[in-house]
Amino acid sequence: MDSISIAISKGRIGKEASTVFKKIGLGDSIDINSRKLIFKDEKNKINYIYVKPLDVVTYVQNGVADLGVVGKDIILEKDSDVYEIYDLGFGKCKFAVAGKKNKHTYSKDKLLKVATSYPNITKKYFDKKQQKIKIIKLNGSVELAPLVGLSDVIVDLVETGNTLKANGLYIIEEMFDISARLICNRISYRFKYDRIFNLVEKLKELKH
Ligand code: PRP
Ligand code: MG
Numbered sequence: 779m780d781s782i783s784i785a786i787s788k789g790r791i792g793k794e795a796s797t798v799f800k801k802i803g804l805g806d807s808i809d810i811n812s813r814k815l816i817f818k819d820e821k822n823k824i825n826y827i828y829v830k831p832l833d834v835v836t837y838v839q840n841g842v843a844d845l846g847v848v849g850k851d852i853i854l855e856k857d858s859d860v861y862e863i864y865d866l867g868f869g870k871c872k873f874a875v876a877g878k879k880n881k882h883t884y885s886k887d888k889l890l891k892v893a894t895s896y897p898n899i900t901k902k903y904f905d906k907k908q909q910k911i912k913i914i915k916l917n918g919s920v921e922l923a924p925l926v927g928l929s930d931v932i933v934d935l936v937e938t939g940n941t942l943k944a945n946g947l948y949i950i951e952e953m954f955d956i957s958a959r960l961i962c963n964r965i966s967y968r969f970k971y972d973r974i975f976n977l978v979e980k981l982k983e984l985k986h
Pocket of ligand 2: 918919920921934941
């Protein structure tokens with residue numbers, strides 16, 4: 779049996795991924811509460827590595843990990859050269875433009891200041907609408923920006939809507955839906971196809 783390596787993104791997705799792999803009998807070695815970064819499952823010949831979301835794609839693209847579990851938001855932001863082979867169905871949320879008012883408040887001839895942790899997704903979205911923007915890249919707590927006058931609007935993930943609500947912000951436009959995806963290195967997909975196929979089948983059974 780080929781051994782495989784799977785990169786799991788730290789945070790909310792990692793937590794759910796750990797539960798899913800445990801459910802299909804392949805996740806006994808994963809302990810996301812420890813400080814370890816590699817979890818070895820000798821019996822099933824799986825090495826899990828536990829890394830930051832954007833780095834999941836880097837590890838998979840370079841072939842250090844055959845597979846990765848990461849949010850679609852990260853895949854879109856990174857514009858990477860990996861196969862997206864399965865929608866895991868958890869980590870569901872959406873991208874939205876949000877601001878202090880719930881209506882379309884910006885105009886084409888005025889430069890719109892947008893705070894976001896996702897500059898590429900944001901640029902692409904507003905380019906399509908031919909809206910001139912200035913991107914203010916933040917690393918978190920993006921909802922603060924319009925409250926303190928750093929930006930006019932934000933582009934960010936919305937899951938329950940609680941963060942927007944707690945900060946008096948509204949969705950102006952919904953952009954697209956997001957969920958956790960299984961990604962695969964292009965070469966691994968060819969050379970470890972059977973193992974990968976088998977894993978995806980197990981994940982599919984879990985969904986039904
Ligand atoms: C994420 C995201 C939103 C929030 C959405 O932030 O950036 O702010 O969760 O979830 P909700 O709609 O259920 O409130 P996160 O908590 O990861 O913190 P950060 O942005 O500061 O990294
Ligand atoms: Mg946030």
